[in-house]
Amino acid sequence: MGEPQQTHPDTDLPTPTAPRPLPRQPLVWNxxxxxxALADKLRQAPRTTEQLAAHFGVTRRSIQRDLLALSQMEHRVTRDHRGAYHIPQGGRALGPAEALAVYTAVRLLHHHAPVTSGHYLSALETIAGNLPQHLRHLLHRSLLDTGATHATDRALDFVAAAWTNREVLRFDYRKPGGEVERGNELEVYFVEISRDNLAPYVIGQxxxxxxxIRTFKVSRMENFARLERTYDIPEDFDPRDYLSDAWGVIGGKNPVTVRVRFAPEAAYRVLEGGYPNATRVDTTLIHRDGSVELDIRAGADASGLPRELIPFLLGWGPRVEVLSPPHVREHWxxxxxxxxxxxxxxxxGALLDAMEGRR
Structure with missing residues (x-):
């Protein structure tokens, strides 16, 4: 007779015994x-077989077999132009608050951008799919003609494809005065929406x-071609170097700080905040007359003027005074x-011009 079977003290059921490991079990488990771990690595960033082999301490051949195994397990393993492997991160459905936040941002572009796009409408419809049916119907009805110039979407199509595939983009560029600069070849590093006019701009080499590194307004780009030449975005490229000082999209490493005094009737708006790169000169005190001074840092062009800040200042009329620096005050x-x-x-000045026959 065999040994008596042990039972669990609470259930009187037989106590399971651990199965004997198969001879190859440690190898399979490893x-x-x-x-x-390989799948996690590939989701983090593209890596070559050499890098992966060195990381895991195995041969390149073993890594190649592992990559094949991941593909057979329905992981979407992709290989880029440098021979590096990557598993794109899968998205997830937006929650109601997230969907509403993204929807309102795209809606702002659709309604107020000077050049609208069918892509904005398509994005709004996609995002609305994350919301309940009664809200989707209401949101669709609200998408009215905005009066903006309708783009053909061709520009955004080319920019998006060049950026995601890291392909050099060739195009002609129509400058504000009408002159056309032909044959620009751009490595697209970043796409930004101007705070000033809500138009998309491209930043790249x-x-x-x-x-x-230059900035181009997408609506002025034309005659596109995607070149077979590819590029890598430099690891030290930081969009904040070109955007953090920008009221629109003029950034760079030569910002100018403009000191501005807001009259009492405008001070309340300054105290509410919401202006990029703006700090109170004295955070503890409003001047006796009720005015408030603000230091605003903005990107400058080659002449040293913050071109994208000037319209904002002029928009306040007599309720704002530019105090410094002198060349910005004089321009204002x-x-x-x-x-x-x-x-x-x-x-x-007008009378003098008329007397001299210059009007």
Whole structure:
């Protein structure tokens, strides 16, 4: 007779005994752990077989077999132009609050951008799919004609494809004055929406004419071609170097700080906050007359002027005064004088121009 079977003290059921390990079980277990770790590595960043072999301490041939095994397990293993392997992260459905946040952001672009796009509408419809049916119907009805110029979507199609595939993009560029700069070749590093006009801009390395990082307004780009030449975005490229000082999209490493005084009737808006790169000169005190001073850091162009900040300052009319630096103050005053000279016949400058026959 065999030994009496042991029972569990609480259930009187037989106590399970651990199965004997099969001879190859440790090897299989180790490979299973390596496959799981390999999948995690490939989700983090693209890696070559050499890098993976060195990391896991196995041969390249073993890594190649593992990659094949992951593919057979329905992991979407992709290989880029450098020979590095990657598993793209799968998305997830947005929660109601997330969907509403993204929807309102895209809706802002659709309604207020000077050039609208069918891609905005398509994105709105996709995002609305994450919301309940009664909200989807209401949101669709709200998408009315905005009066914006309708783009053909061709520009965004080319920019998106070049950026995601890291392909050099060739295009002509129509400058604000109408002059066309032909044959630009751009490595697209980043796409930004201007705070000033909500239009999309592209930032990247222009390799044919100036060989420098430049910014292009998407709606002025035309005659596109995607080149077979590919590129890598430099690891030290940080979009914040070109955007953090920008009120629109002019950034770079030569920002200018403009000191501005807001009159009492405008001070409340300053105290509410919400202006990028703006700090109170004195955070503890409002001036006796109720005015508030603000230091605003903004990107400057080659002449040293914060071109994208100037319209914001002019928009406040007499309720704002530019205090410094001197060259920005002088430019601001000249803009005000020019407006008066053009539109107010009683302005002394306008009378002088009329007397000299220059009007």
């Amino acid at each position: 490979r299973a752990k390596r496959l799981a 222009e390799t044919r004419h100036r060989q420098a 005053l000249n803009e005000l004088r020019a407006a008066l000279a053009r539109h107010d016949p009683t302005y002394p």
